[in-house]
Amino acid sequence: MSAYLAIDKVSFGYGSRTVLREVSVGLAKGDILGLIGPNGAGKSTLARAVLGLATVSSGRIVLDGVDIRGMSPKARAQRIAYVPQSSPLSFPATVFETCLLGRTPHMGARPGANDLRVVEDLLRRLRLESFAFRPMSELSGGERQRVMLARALAQQTDILVLDEPTSALDIGNQLFTLRVVAEIARERGVTALVAIHDLSLAARFSDSLLLLDKGVVVGHGDWQSTLTEKIVRDVYGVDVEIGLLRGVPVFAPHEPA
Template sequence: MVEVKNVSKQYGDKNVIENVSLKIEKGKITSFIGPNGAGKSTLLSIISRILSKDTGDILIDGMDIARCKSNELAKKIAILKQSNYINVRLTIRELVSFGRFPYSQGRLTKEDWKHVDAAIKYMELADIQDKYLDQLSGGQQQRAFIAMVIAQDTEYILLDEPLNNLDMKHSVQIMKVLRKLADELGKTVVIVIHDINFASCYSDYIVALKDGKIIQQGATENIIRPDLLKTLYDMDINIQTIDENKIAVYYA
């Protein structure tokens, strides 16, 4: 379990995260939703220790992350940020192998390569694994980076807008893979996501943020409600139930 206790973060005089507390259940998918500037990505980065917090505590399985060695933390948490740029010419396979660095320190074993191969297969990249990243579409690059995170084989997987640059087919593929990681392998997945319908259909829990504060958190069916979404997004959103999923209709 991840426990966030009274965490705050300021940039200058602006509170980006303000006194946030939450618990993220193990083996489930938790989505952070909310408008631009809500603090979703900042909170994700603080949980992974990419960003420092100003106040508060973050515990993973009861362990204070502030006291963890970086290499040990990298065996517990994998994170993929929203913008990824590597100034080296790499193939997909080489990129994915970077996910094994916390274990191999660059000297990959047969066991490491098994994880690399499995991650490439998960993301349906086997037929293009020897292509260079600069030869790929944006969607293919995104899938390659997600494969790298999967290869890291951590209990906790944090993804910042993983559906960026993906078409409908591959967006669904990513969400199904994440669902499979949680249901079959017991991974704990936390995602920042803008499409509330993907959050609704694939998440167990949702944390709704606005202006650096948690508006509400809980089981998905308790968050996807017209009144709460209006508070969150300042617009009327009709909710319809389709195949037991709550679908937000906000295009009309």
């Protein structure tokens, strides 16, 4: 598989329970892949596999020609950044200090002028500068989620893995945050994998979608071919009306009669 990031026939399981079964997908630099599927489909497990945190039972994940299993933890941290589903509730640091942790793979014993500039720019871009010296423990869940994204972006990696990055955000910040991710992906050629439940947001901000169900790929491509009414009904067990509102895809689910 010729791609900047190649996930090639990856399988993973816990004992006799298979979580991923021969998942394959390739991404070019700057691509945004939306990972979608119902709860338990294997989205978070695939994200962890890309990070090297879940050792696959077969297959391989190759970044720019190098199998990630051959990378040291520091080398992976310089190439792949991660935003988990949730962040610690009482993180003993300020927002600025937390974001600065993203520079750890690149800096020495203490941060340099460039490290400080990177953090300051990201806090400004994500509208977090007014929170810079506030303790993480005093932030709302949505504010913490944006800080964790800023920390990941501060790593300035080639790959960005986001696991439900908008789950705690209000509708305005969902749009704003995903737009910033899309802009940075375009500007710096960052390849992003975004696990997300909201089908409208996934379709709107992803270059392509990977639909998983019970650990198996059941759809891959643009949103029109991956998320038909029949596919959504078969995978999610709901009927859905799909339309365009000002050119933006909208999915309105409702229970089958």
